[in-house]
Amino acid sequence: MFSYCSDPSSLEGFSWLACYLTNGKHMAFYGSFGVVMVLLLITAPAALAFGFGGAIAARSAFLPLRWFGKAYTSMVRGIPDIAFFLFVPFALDQGIEWLRHKAKCPDWEEPIRQGSDFVVCSVAKMPLSSSPQWVHETYGFFLAVLAFAIVFGAFAANVLFGAMKAVPRAQMETAEAYGMTDRQAFWRILVPQMWVYALPGLSNLWMILIKATPLLFLLGVEDIVYWARELGGAKTSIFAYPHPDWRLYYFLGLLVFYLGLTKLSEMVLSRLTYRLSHGQATMAGDAQRKAAA
Amino acid sequence: MSCLQTIQDYALRSIGIGERLLPRTDFTLCEQVTLIGSGLIWNVYFGALALLFGFFLATAVALAKASPVWAIRKPAEWFIFLFRGSPLFIQFFLAYETFVLLPKSGIELNLGFIEITAATSWLTRAWAGALIVLFLNTAAYTGEIFYGALRSIPRGDIEAADAYGMTGLTKFRRVIWPTMLRLAWPAYTNEAIFLFHATTLVYFSGFPAWKQKGDALYYASYFADKTFNPFIPYPIVAGYFILLTLVIISLFGLINRRLNRHLPQATRSRIRFKPQVIR
Numbered sequence: 001m002f003s004y005c006s007d008p009s010s011l012e013g014f015s016w017l018a019c020y021l022t023n024g025k026h027m028a029f030y031g032s033f034g035v036v037m038v039l040l041l042i043t044a045p046a047a048l049a050f051g052f053g054g055a056i057a058a059r060s061a062f063l064p065l066r067w068f069g070k071a072y073t074s075m076v077r078g079i080p081d082i083a084f085f086l087f088v089p090f091a092l093d094q095g096i097e098w099l100r101h102k103a104k105c106p107d108w109e110e111p112i113r114q115g116s117d118f119v120v121c122s123v124a125k126m127p128l129s130s131s132p133q134w135v136h137e138t139y140g141f142f143l144a145v146l147a148f149a150i151v152f153g154a155f156a157a158n159v160l161f162g163a164m165k166a167v168p169r170a171q172m173e174t175a176e177a178y179g180m181t182d183r184q185a186f187w188r189i190l191v192p193q194m195w196v197y198a199l200p201g202l203s204n205l206w207m208i209l210i211k212a213t214p215l216l217f218l219l220g221v222e223d224i225v226y227w228a229r230e231l232g233g234a235k236t237s238i239f240a241y242p243h244p245d246w247r248l249y250y251f252l253g254l255l256v257f258y259l260g261l262t263k264l265s266e267m268v269l270s271r272l273t274y275r276l277s278h279g280q281a282t283m284a285g286d287a288q289r290k291a292a293a
Numbered sequence: 294m295s296c297l298q299t300i301q302d303y304a305l306r307s308i309g310i311g312e313r314l315l316p317r318t319d320f321t322l323c324e325q326v327t328l329i330g331s332g333l334i335w336n337v338y339f340g341a342l343a344l345l346f347g348f349f350l351a352t353a354v355a356l357a358k359a360s361p362v363w364a365i366r367k368p369a370e371w372f373i374f375l376f377r378g379s380p381l382f383i384q385f386f387l388a389y390e391t392f393v394l395l396p397k398s399g400i401e402l403n404l405g406f407i408e409i410t411a412a413t414s415w416l417t418r419a420w421a422g423a424l425i426v427l428f429l430n431t432a433a434y435t436g437e438i439f440y441g442a443l444r445s446i447p448r449g450d451i452e453a454a455d456a457y458g459m460t461g462l463t464k465f466r467r468v469i470w471p472t473m474l475r476l477a478w479p480a481y482t483n484e485a486i487f488l489f490h491a492t493t494l495v496y497f498s499g500f501p502a503w504k505q506k507g508d509a510l511y512y513a514s515y516f517a518d519k520t521f522n523p524f525i526p527y528p529i530v531a532g533y534f535i536l537l538t539l540v541i542i543s544l545f546g547l548i549n550r551r552l553n554r555h556l557p558q559a560t561r562s563r564i565r566f567k568p569q570v571i572r
Contacts, residue, residue: 078535080490082497086514087527094523118521211380218497225386232390248390255379255387262378 020241029227033257035141036213036224043148043209048202050153055160073161076154085215088147089140093126100124137222144219152209159201164190166197196276203269210261214254228254296323307331307506315505315515322525325516329529332509333537338420339427339508340489347431347488352470354436359443369436376433381426381491382498388426389499392416419500427495431488438484442477443469475552482545486538509533 005019020026057069076084098112101124108121122128127135167190175185217225232247277284302312304327316324357369376384395413416422446469454468474481493510496502502511513526520526 077486078538079531080493080510080534082490082493083510083513083527083530083534086510086517087523090517090523091527113522214380214382217382225382228386245390245394248387248394251383251387251390254383258379258383259375263374 016241020243023241025227025231028222029224029231032222032224032227035221036216039141039145039148039213039216040209042145043152044206046145046149047152047156047205047209050149051156051158051160054153054157055164058157058161059164069157072154073157076151076158081151081212082215082218084151085147085218088150089143089219092143092146094118096126097124100126140219141221144216144221147219148209148212152205152212155205155208156202159198159205160194162201163194163198167193199273199276203265203273206265206269207262210265211258214258224254224257296321299323300327303327304331305334307334307508307512309504309506313504317519320516320520325512325526326529328512329509329516329526330533332507332512333533335419335495335506335508336489336492336537339424339492339495340485342424343427343431343492344485344488346428347435350428350432351435351439354432355439355443355473358436358440373433373437373440376430377437381430382494384426384430385423385494385498385500388422389417392422417500418503419495423495423500427488427492430491431484434484434488435481438477438480439473441480442473445476446472471552478545478549478552482542482549485541485545489537489541490534 004015005022054069054072057065058073060066060069097118097120101108101112101120104124105121110119112119127139171189171193172185175189180188214223214225216223228250229247232245232250234245235242273284274288278288299321300323303316303324305311306315306328308331315328354369354372357365358373360366360369392413395416416425450468450472451464454464459467493508496507496511505515507515509530513530516526517523
């Protein structure tokens with residue numbers, strides 16, 4: 001980074017630290033904060049979409065679909081989320097390879113599960129063993145995002161299902177009186193109104209999602225926890241920047257990062273709640289009117 | 294090997310009783326069910342003890358946060374913010390690294406007349422270190438729940454207590470505390486459920502599983518890695534946890550009934566699910 005960094009062994013004090021904190025591995029460490037933010041930004045809308053689908057399924061008139069929706073929304077209650085995070089990428093990976101195997105190698109004779117092995121033909125491997133490293137990493141990250149979206153989609157479905165039920169019944173009856181079909185009433189009346197009711201639950205969910213991001217480490221993604229362990233571990237003198245076990249300081253850094261992120265979200269969300277309850281016929285809206293008068 | 298033999302060998306494997314070696318080849322369903330069930334002992338241990346100790350600290354934290362004295366209120370607010378604002382996963386790592394850095398020989402305590410050496414190595418073991426983290430974590434979450442309940446105690450109840458001439462500890466023990474618990478109980482039930490779920494993180498977050506004594510999810514991932522088939526061990530874990538959740542709900546439901554026994558049937562609060570999950 002700096003010109004004087006070419007010979008780390010000659011450095012002392014502050015300049016050593018400056019060089020240490022800007023070496024290549026630390027740049028990768030700072031980049032992994034970006035990975036966390038990317039995960040948050042992809043997962044949040046994906047989970048919302050899953051949740052919307054789940055909520056619609058849970059209130060569907062078609063019985064099997066309703067069962068599916070109910071099962072999906074209640075599964076997160078009894079089963080630890082970490083079990084899902086370990087299971088979903090693993091299962092999806094095998095599922096995708098199995099489907100590709102069926103499609104691409106129809107005349108493969110041997111069984112796929114041979115004892116403790118999962119064997120598919122080499123063209124069905126996902127990603128192909130010849131693909132470059134970044135494809136493998138992106139694929140792993142994609143599976144992780146999908147696992148997050150499925151778990152948080154179930155939470156979001158719970159919230160949205162409750163919010164849809166909270167919209168006053170009279171609103172839907174009015175829509176019916178105007179001759180709207182079920183579909184029209186749903187999209188034009190129910191969906192626009194439910195967000196105010198869903199907001200407290202969704203903002204709670206956002207905070208939980210932030211706090212779930214270090215679990216990426218369990219899924220084998222090189223995230224901030226991975227780098228904190230990697231960089232913080234004691235380095236002997238064969239490394240350019242030898243130092244004792246500093247993992248504690250790296251994890252303190254992560255703690256501060258997360259505290260800052262949750263605090264910032266809390267501030268933004270409370271501002272958003274304030275804006276959205278403006279003019280609403282709720283207690284928060286009433287309080288605003290009284291304060292203004 | 295018959296299933297009965299497997300149960301004898303592995304039912305208490307997670308606490309070090311029975312066969313030392315884990316199964317390595319030809320995994321049977323019976324082995325998976327037994328060993329994962331054996332791991333559940335640790336989940337119950339962590340969850341139950343953290344909940345028990347956390348309950349008392351949470352009451353103290355909630356009272357401190359409601360205190361008008363700045364010097365008492367601020368530490369409680371910071372405690373709650375620190376543990377609720379950061380991921381449990383990071384807290385585990387941080388605690389483990391801290392405990393590892395403590396001197397291995399123990400800390401010399403000088404009590405003036407005698408010097409004692411406090412051993413520290415047990416803190417790096419999951420049974421103590423992770424329990425401390427879970428205890429502080431649940432105390433913070435529960436403290437916030439209790440604080441909210443404390444603030445929503447009907448004013449009439451407190452005025453009635455005053456009218457009876459109750460003060461200080463009597464008023465707290467007879468009126469404020471029971472009402473606070475009654476109001477907080479549904480939310481506290483959810484907190485308990487998710488605390489038990491959070492115990493599955495212990496062996497994935499720095500704390501090593503010593504001599505392969507781990508919790509239910511630890512053994513499940515062991516089997517999934519060995520057999521390369523996630524479709525058997527993880528559903529077993531899921532089944533166990535659904536049972537555990539049902540047990541928690543019914544136990545807390547009984548306590549809820551007792552807390553609400555003086556109220557007319559219709560106004561009793563039922564326990565409802567609110568997702569307040571992953572730490």
